[in-house]
């Protein structure tokens with residue numbers, strides 16, 4: 108088996124709260140469930156965001172990655188940092 112390296116360049120922003128990125132909306136969750144802890148990050152769902160009509164729940168600290176063709180991918184911090192390093196401007 109051979110080894111492959113991804114060398115694409117993307118625009119990205121780490122998301123922490125609603126307002127950090129226009130594509131991430133407040134997670135539509137109310138009542139007692141809003142205080143429940145997320146199994147991924149342990150923070151309450153009230154601190155989470157929503158991407159693509161609630162199909163992706165965005166944890167505080169996740170990255171919003173924008174590819175050149177315009178697609179957006181939400182990545183966990185660990186996965187993002189494994190693939191990307193900040194480019195020299």
Ligand SMILES: [Zn+2]
Nearest residue numbers: 145147148166
């Ligand atoms: Zn979470």
